[in-house]
Amino acid sequence: MTTTPNTLDRNSNPTGRSAGTAALDLRGVRVAYPDGPDLRVVLDDLDLTVERGEMVVIVGESGAGKSTLLTAAGLLRRPDAGEISVAGTATSVLSERRRTQIRRDHVAFVYQSANLLPTLTAIEQLEIVGHIRGERSAVARARAMELLDGLGLAGRKDQLPAQLSGGERQRVGIGRAFMAEPTILIADEPTASLDPDRSRAVVELLRSAADDRDIATLVVAHDEAPAAAADRVLRLEAGRLRALNGTGAGPTVKM
């Protein structure tokens, strides 16, 4: 897999598949936490590539380091070693300010418990993404409305999180991620707190992120539903990833 740094503008390459630039590329990533006087190595020389339009699911034991992997991949944490490229930009040498910008322009997160801002209404949860991006408020509002509509939440747009059901909250959270028009969508156990029906709906939405929006989708899951919809399922064990099954996206897992 070759990467082409300096390809900052993802719009110059709308699909990303034809060029050799992966949406997300991790090379030799290592993360260790201090554990008493010792270091506990959670990710060890880990490689991972996710293409646009691809949905990759990661499974693993509790404590295996799945969330840690997502924080590194989403530029929320600098790895202790290795290189993480997002949309072709190598990030290890970048300042925190630049990494934040890349996060704003290319990465969106979906959390287990939606993680909505308690004092914003459903539509404002989406609008603030536009505000952070410096979008004109009328434009942001129109896009947010359209997204909520597509999520079947148009009627709930003025509700605060406390007034929404768990499933609705999670769909608002996904709408917020879509609002960022990300290159990569990262989801940490997005279905864990939902019943099977709600869970299936969320998985379908994530799948549509990959299929319809051409987003590289990286999902950590405990339950079956996301794995069934994935292009590839990888298992995190002893700090590295191992393929469980796949649909022929290529041997991107280093053994």
Place this chain on the structure above:
Amino acid sequence: MFLAIRDLRRGARRFALLGSVIALVALLSTVLSGLATGLVTDGISGLRALPFDRIAFQKGADATFSRSTLRPDALRQFEKVPGVEASPLGASFVNAAPVNGGPRLDLAMFGIPADSFLVQREDARAALAGKPGLVLGEELQKQGVKVGDRYVMGGSNVELPVLGFTFAGTYGHAPIAFVRLDTWQRIQYGSDADGRFSAVVLSGGSRGIGEAADRTGTVVISKEASYAGSPGFTAETTTMTLIRSFLLVISALVIGAFFTVLTVQRTRQIGLLKAMGASNGYILRDGIGQMAILVALATAVGVAIGTGVVEILSRGSAPVELSPRSIATVSLALVAAGIAGSLVAFRRITQVEPAIALGAEA
């Protein structure tokens, strides 16, 4: 400030307590400011109204009229300085007893020659030039003193009629009374006044004043510096400044503590915003904006109520007075104190790690 405004609106209850505290501090600051200005006016307005630039006291008098005695030769030295107008001024406190009954008056008595540049109104000049008598501050007229009332000046047997009234003014919290300089000397020294007076007031010029001061053994100070000689003036202004500074420090601490707690409570939310790609600047603008709006609103309420309180007090005998300028000063000082106090809180914002957004979920 997308988030800050909605947060304030929908979380109003959480901000109500802090808002009330700030409003109370603003109220207190406004009333104190009114009192401080009122006390200053009560202390020196009579002197402030006189049209002079500088004043020469006897060396060591420390701007206090009762400690300063000068003679006509000192006046002549200052009169010789080109571009300078000089006038002698006798100043003392006197208790005036009414001849025909009524309340006694405590007066700040200024003795000046009728042709002095200090006397600006023609009628006042004419009154002083004629028969000896008192020209009193206007507020005494409101208290029922009438033209023609006669008073015996304490410490002497000089009896004077009230000739008329001039601008309202006080010195050392006593209403002013103008008399001709020779009348003042007669009250102060009896028959052996020997031309003595308290100080020389000066208007205009600047070159040569220092030399004249050296020749006459006097100290020349600015008009403003001479206010410190008014009894109680320095103590009052220092006390007021001290209380008001304390209030500002207290509000800075309260605001700082509140926003520190709020920032700690919001750690996860801040991490989330950072994960969404919000820069430190974006989140800081939001937090500081929220603080500024809250402080500004609460201050406006407090100042409005405080202005009302001052208005009510001023109808009584309390020496209170509010100017738009001191209202603006109170408001700006509170907002500045808020910003200073919350700087520590807001510094924490920059230290929040975005990774906590994905941390242990609530």
